Amino acid sequence: MNEFVETLLSLTWHEPRSSYDVVIIGGGGHGLATAYYLATRHGITNVAVVEADYIGSGNSGRNTTIIRSNYGIPESIRFYRHSQVLYDRLEDETGCWIMHATKGLIWLAHTESAMRAERARCQLNNAMGVETVLVDPVEIKRLCPQIDLSGGGRYPVLGASYHVPASTARHDRVVWAYAQGAMERGVHVLQQTTVTGLLRDGDRVVGVRTNRGDIAAGTVMSAVGGDVTTIASYAGVRLPVRTHPLQAFVTNGYSQGFGPIVSDTELLCYISQTARGQMLIGHEYDREQSYSRQSSFQFLQANAVKMSYLLPFVRNLRILRQWTGRCDVSADFSPIMGFTGVDGFVITTGWGTWGFKAIPAGGEQMAELIATGRTPEMIAPFALDRFAADHSMADQGSTGTR
Amino acid sequence: MLIVFCPNCGPRPVEEFRFGGELPSPPESITDPAERDFDQVWMFNNVAGIHTERWYHDAGCHRWTTVRRDTRVDRIVEQHVSLRPD
Numbered sequence: 001m002n003e004f005v006e007t008l009l010s011l012t013w014h015e016p017r018s019s020y021d022v023v024i025i026g027g028g029g030h031g032l033a034t035a036y037y038l039a040t041r042h043g044i045t046n047v048a049v050v051e052a053d054y055i056g057s058g059n060s061g062r063n064t065t066i067i068r069s070n071y072g073i074p075e076s077i078r079f080y081r082h083s084q085v086l087y088d089r090l091e092d093e094t095g096c097w098i099m100h101a102t103k104g105l106i107w108l109a110h111t112e113s114a115m116r117a118e119r120a121r122c123q124l125n126n127a128m129g130v131e132t133v134l135v136d137p138v139e140i141k142r143l144c145p146q147i148d149l150s151g152g153g154r155y156p157v158l159g160a161s162y163h164v165p166a167s168t169a170r171h172d173r174v175v176w177a178y179a180q181g182a183m184e185r186g187v188h189v190l191q192q193t194t195v196t197g198l199l200r201d202g203d204r205v206v207g208v209r210t211n212r213g214d215i216a217a218g219t220v221m222s223a224v225g226g227d228v229t230t231i232a233s234y235a236g237v238r239l240p241v242r243t244h245p246l247q248a249f250v251t252n253g254y255s256q257g258f259g260p261i262v263s264d265t266e267l268l269c270y271i272s273q274t275a276r277g278q279m280l281i282g283h284e285y286d287r288e289q290s291y292s293r294q295s296s297f298q299f300l301q302a303n304a305v306k307m308s309y310l311l312p313f314v315r316n317l318r319i320l321r322q323w324t325g326r327c328d329v330s331a332d333f334s335p336i337m338g339f340t341g342v343d344g345f346v347i348t349t350g351w352g353t354w355g356f357k358a359i360p361a362g363g364e365q366m367a368e369l370i371a372t373g374r375t376p377e378m379i380a381p382f383a384l385d386r387f388a389a390d391h392s393m394a395d396q397g398s399t400g401t402r
Numbered sequence: 403m404l405i406v407f408c409p410n411c412g413p414r415p416v417e418e419f420r421f422g423g424e425l426p427s428p429p430e431s432i433t434d435p436a437e438r439d440f441d442q443v444w445m446f447n448n449v450a451g452i453h454t455e456r457w458y459h460d461a462g463c464h465r466w467t468t469v470r471r472d473t474r475v476d477r478i479v480e481q482h483v484s485l486r487p488d
Contacts, residue, residue, distance in 0.1 A: 229448040239445065240446060242423075289473055292475055388440060
């Protein structure tokens with residue numbers, strides 16, 4: 001635990017100017033982090049972040065705040081590990097308390113094939129300098145005494161991979177830390193400003209059309225979650241992205257401490273304890289594409305049953321709240337970052353169910369891309385043109401979906 | 403809850419079905435055949451509105467059916483869509 005003292009946020013709001021060097025569509029984590037790193041690392045402060053609602057109102061306020069890097073392909077492991085390192089430093093760098101806590105993540109396996117996959121994950125993670133170790137049921141019980149190793153008699157636990165540096169942070173505090181850091185340096189954040197189109201000059205994108213008037217821009221970046229297909233279509237860009245709902249819920253407080261994050265590769269659900277003591281339970285995304293943010297009873301029923309197989313104590317808890325976000329799931333389950341083939345329009349999307357952990361690294365790398373006009377080496381494998389080049393970064397197994 | 407009309411079994415809850423995805427349909431503006439093939443394989447229309455999609459009656463009779471659903475409000479607006487041109 002750190003010893004941060006709570007400080008008041010100082011956010012200053014502005015009227016839109018008619019023109020900026022960079023306009024970022026989407027005032028969530030990725031958009032604000034990009035603005036923050038443009039200002040702090042590259043001295044570019046003539047920047048506007050355009051947000052349709054209030055900052056962090058989209059998926060940045062609807063995720064389950066897990067920060068991990070136990071991925072299955074080297075390019076992803078390197079990228080997400082870098083993001084973890086930036087998260088570790090974020091409180092010291094911004095002076096904002098983001099309630100960052102390292103907890104460790106247990107990925108349970110119930111079958112021999114799942115054990116093989118976890119063994120391979122540990123090998124690859126360690127080769128890339130990420131601490132993920134294979135643990136047996138005795139060790140799992142020591143890390144998480146509440147677990148039922150018989151899985152309710154139906155899903156016996158054979159083992160797990162234990163990702164040591166996994167952590168959580170408070171989602172809206174991350175958004176506020178980046179917003180304050182960017183605003184202090186002169187970035188404009190325009191809330192309640194909906195982008196209704198892109199300004200074009202021939203093939204080039206030269207600004208955004210909003211409900212508060214046109215804004216010219218040297219570079220337009222889309223950091224939109226949910227409506228990215230619509231925004232990209234304004235520039236004539238086609239995306240390998242489908243939008244699915246993702247649901248989660250929290251229970252009332254569980255007074256005994258629950259240390260690690262527990263995730264299940266077979267049952268596709270995961271659990272952690274929030275700073276308030278509530279149990280936060282999530283699931284893979286809904287099967288059918290939808291833009292609706294309606295929560296469903298079927299989700300609660302299915303998920304509560306699965307979790308009570310693993311952790312019988314959750315049967316005695318009550319569900320307090322549930323919510324739904326919109327996930328942009330890319331065709332290969334890896335993010336899409338970089339140039340789009342249209343001059344003046346760059347994109348960061350395809351963040352599916354794995355966007356929160358990538359906020360610092362995604363923002364830092366996109367800022368470098370915008371500032372230098374070149375794709376940084378770390379995100380070059382995640383460019384949109386990888387699909388045409390037949391270099392897809394397939395890694396569904398690491399996303400906790402099936 | 404969504405109710406899908408199976409051609410064999412009639413109205414059934416959506417939990418019995420597996421989502422088969424949207425029908426790939428590259429836009430008319432793409433004319434080059436190779437470009438159209440690429441678009442068909444990788445790209446999605448991902449419509450925010452009326453979406454033509456396939457469902458498979460997995461926990462039932464194993465028939466496919468096509469419906470139109472409004473993805474903004476998650477409601478099926480047309481069941482038993484015929485894909486054959488009239």
